[in-house]
Amino acid sequence: MKKSILALLCIGVLFLAGCFNDPVQDDILDYINEKTTTAAQLESQAIATYGSVSGGNYQDDQTLYDALVNEIIPDYTKFIDELESVDIETEELREVHEIYLSGAEQQFNGFVKIVEAIDNQDASMIDEANLMLDEGRENINEYLDKLNALAKEHDVEIEKK
Template identity: 60%
Template sequence: MVKRVLAVAVFGCLLVLAGCGGPVQDDILNYINEELKTAQTLEEKAVSAYEGVAGANYTDDQTMYDALVNEVIPTYTDLLNELETVSIESDELKEIHAIYLSGAQKQYSAFEKIIEAIEKQDSGIIDEANQLLEEGRLEIEDYNNQLDALAEEHNVEIEKK
């Protein structure tokens, strides 16, 4: 029943300074290199656990359910808590970070919906979950694009993993 669940987006990057500093540039560097370190690790762990039981790796509802309840949801809860406590100085970066947080919250809600769908054996709820996953993915993609643009504007080069 759960085979149509989409994969989630992973955000990960490393920054290299390319130019002379400024307050926003310093904030971007601190944000990526320090503030998001734990969040990146948590997101990679949650996404890996989810992808291990979704899509082509889907075997059965119980395996999906167990992974969501025991790994994905607890790790994503930690991720959201981490994202909510990030320290950001500049307004531009705060606005961009809010997009990431919103996307991550939608993906978390999607995981909860998948659990509900399995419990109720309701494929309509899977459709809702897929919609939330897609919305979250698009928001995180927008976040990455806006962060890239802000970094470029402030002479910071982002190297993707």
């Protein structure tokens, strides 16, 4: 009799331990803490450099052009390569990650379009490029919103840096 009660208790403990295993939670933690850290650094670097030569910091076309060709586009290319190489285990997180990748690609295309616009001295292409950058930012913001919602749904707290 004692053996059967002990066996049932062991099965019950294993079952409960299995209930606490959340593959999406594990995937999110790994994604944020391990798999996207290099990508996040490359993105931050590229965006900071772009901010230093655009908008209120714009000096002239040549400065913007040089930064795009020599720093921003190469860093952003590495960033996208990093995003593409991320192995994601769960479909829920994979769908969110695809939004990030799409936004990053749109931003990259915007940067390339600015180079093309400067080469051709075509102001209408700058407008197109800015639209691409805006759409890319919107997708990246959507990604962040969905990642935060998915994290909350799976009891993961994302620290803001």
